[in-house]
Amino acid sequence: MPPPPEAVRGPAGAAPAALPTTERGRRMRARLLAAAREVFERDGFLAARVTDISAAAGVAHGSFYTYFGSKTAVFRALVAETMDDLYASMGTRREPGPPDGSPEEVAVHRIDRANRRFVDTYLQNTALMALFEQVTTFDPEVRALRQAARERNVGRVRHSIEQLQRDGLVAADLDAEYSAHALVAMVNGLVHYWLVLDGEFEQERLVAALTRLWAQALGLPVRG
Amino acid sequence: MPPPPEAVRGPAGAAPAALPTTERGRRMRARLLAAAREVFERDGFLAARVTDISAAAGVAHGSFYTYFGSKTAVFRALVAETMDDLYASMGTRREPGPPDGSPEEVAVHRIDRANRRFVDTYLQNTALMALFEQVTTFDPEVRALRQAARERNVGRVRHSIEQLQRDGLVAADLDAEYSAHALVAMVNGLVHYWLVLDGEFEQERLVAALTRLWAQALGLPVRG
DNA sequence: GTTGACATTGACGTCGATGTCAACTTAGCT
DNA sequence: AGCTAAGTTGACATCGACGTCAATGTCAAC
Structure with a gap:
């Protein structure tokens, strides 16, 4: 039961748009992309105008169309460029002090830190994530x-x-594939909902809720 | 950290729009509202045009403006009219056979049925719910x-x-207010995410996941 | 059957964002 | 310096959705 397709109507003009060949061109494209991010975050997808983006980049209106065919096109480029950076930054970061306690507690601790990173990164990109949600609902490509x-x-x-299963911290007969799907859905859904509707959670409670979610899904000991 | 405000730019024309006084007027308004729902579900909020709505209602373009000031206005009316019907239908329905087993099992069973109703209703209104999500991201009033x-x-x-606490099925020291917040957030978030990204869940598994979520949050026995 | 308030019609003007284009500038090369 | 391809500019034509409005229709009350 996929969401409604909803092709964006409109003139469907949109130029071809090629990748720049010169260094100058690449810089300009990058500037436009940065400006687009800025304007999108400030005004949202709908209200953002191509004019605003070129203005924010300190560039003539026409130059925009040298690099992007339309507002939608630049947004897609933004998503493609950003998404993986974002996820990557969630995963890897310098770990502080070493943990101790029972192996299970170590695992929970590990998970808790990952969740904390996740929430941190999410919060630092609130506007952008909300934008992704927004455009996802009507642009099939995004x-x-x-x-x-x-x-x-x-x-x-x-x-x-x-990995946790190999380390003997999680039951070997757990369906890792399904658990992963469920966890990603729950975590993203929860954070999204909290974000979009501006719920009553404090950040710490959110992290705690996420960690409990994980622990329960993986059959690890929950404290508190 | 609320989502970006994003006032919708534009001519901001929009007439006053009054409620109809005649029976005929009420019928017309209702027809327009029904047509609007239809068109919005089919085309999404962005692509929907006022022209489409009046056409679908078999009515002149101008008549629309007798009852609604703008596309946004009619959508808000739609949300206001629908939202509570929807939630209400989730809550109340004829209960089939009586449950048996330990009190805790009875409670879990009750919760499971509620979740099943919730998911059912949600699925029957997929397009509309997706729409609500979509517009929520950029319209403060919605x-x-x-x-x-x-x-x-x-x-x-x-x-x-x-109620469950009074029945002695759930620990009396559980923070009901917080648990309710968390549960609503998780359930809505999970279902939304699944819906929007067209995940791999089957309906049964989704219901099971929701029930497990509840049971764990309330400290009830989980089977399987 | 006349009246008048309410409702309906659809052609039309307005507006603002989009995307184009011909002229101009920059920079690398010989 | 002269040449050329790539890049840049901003005024302009286009377009389509919006919202208006004067004309017309409906109907209940008198």
């Missing part, structure tokens, strides 16, 4: 980009779970 | 309507939890 990113993310999570 | 609906929903859930 949805596809996000689906692909989710697949990679599920793969990463499944890998982590299997 | 967001406010949904927040209000969520509050009422949280209240209902809290009430159920307190």
